[in-house]
Amino acid sequence: MLRYFIEFSYNGKNYFGYQIQPKDISVQEELERALSTILQEKIKTTGAGRTDTGVHAKKMFAHFETNQVLNNQLTHKLNSFLPSDISIKRIFEVKDDFHARFDATFRTYEYYISLEKNSFTQDSAWQHWRKPLDINKMNEACKILFEYEDFTSFAKLHTDNKTNLCKMYKAEWEQNGTELKFTVSANRFLRNMVRAIVGTMVEVGSGKIQPEDVRKVIEDKNRSSAGTSAPAHALYLVDVGYKFD
């Protein structure tokens, strides 16, 4: 069997998350249907991870196997077959044990907040213009994240994760005009973790808690200590790291 990687993006608005489910529509289901139809054999994919309902991906990977030799025309055929909210970037062969999930060395997410009412980013950024946010305090709080590895406080309860340990590589807010962008990178993320971190950061930015309070939030190892999850529609998976050679 040949193993292929597929790089793609999707607008998560109309999906109940990335991962295939018995009832609700998912990105993975659409992807496997397209691959199976065009290749005329049953194709199963393994994704780099999963994203929740409504969350987007600008760069996502999955792997699949087939005996067929594939070329780049498949990208165009898949894009024609798939709905407009899933776009294939490229398909390329990898070593036959290279794994989209286990060989990923990091994941990077971005979260967008609009500080001004913006009618063009309603579906892509959190419209947070009613109250100001102090980005400096939010960045102070970011620094505290690097002192910890156990992020139980930011994890959804009752998941099947064996550990709640993550290595944080980057966590930073940047302001561009009236838009805030949060970039966060780690070896792995727990379910709901980025949105829980953003929700907590926004509590810091709006003065509800102080940057130093984030220390206690993390040490509590209790989801209810952290802030409410930020809305899903403003969260993007933007990169997954691999060493292909």
Add this chain to the structure above:
Amino acid sequence: MLRYFIEFSYNGKNYFGYQIQPKDISVQEELERALSTILQEKIKTTGAGRTDTGVHAKKMFAHFETNQVLNNQLTHKLNSFLPSDISIKRIFEVKDDFHARFDATFRTYEYYISLEKNSFTQDSAWQHWRKPLDINKMNEACKILFEYEDFTSFAKLHTDNKTNLCKMYKAEWEQNGTELKFTVSANRFLRNMVRAIVGTMVEVGSGKIQPEDVRKVIEDKNRSSAGTSAPAHALYLVDVGYKFD
């Protein structure tokens, strides 16, 4: 009476154009309802122009009159009252005969085309990735526009315009990565004109007609000589020029 200008933007996706209509929902109707409710008097507005069903505006102006002295808090109140797809930028007093439509010296539109399937610009750019476009030829065709003033060929039939004369100030395609942006500026535009120009330009870019053929299209003074209208969802009114002093 005091006369005020209001600067705002809107996402046209859910509206049957800017101008108020008996049956269908319009941006102007929402705007007048918000102003009338908050100011507690019947407010009528006069817009800088009108945009068609589905067309957006990043910068639009209207004027209205009231005896109330208004301040900037009204902007925030209106933004809270209005739906998320209409955003007020500012409200400021002007001379009592300054007119949003008649005192506008130019209008500028932008039109976006994606040359690659892009799941994040489905609602904001024309997804034109199945066939390549030659931007150089499209820009050659742009130059021909400046030789003419009668744009009957790009005007919707049976409108109440007295003349079809326009002074073209700018018409240019720019490529940024896989995105094309067309910027067009003129003293006035006829109904449907930008989308008819874009549709014709895309026929040039895809090789269906040659740049020089645009000359004949214009000289025919016949709408059926021009290309099919480009989709509305990728068109933005981006500026209206005034000399406020």
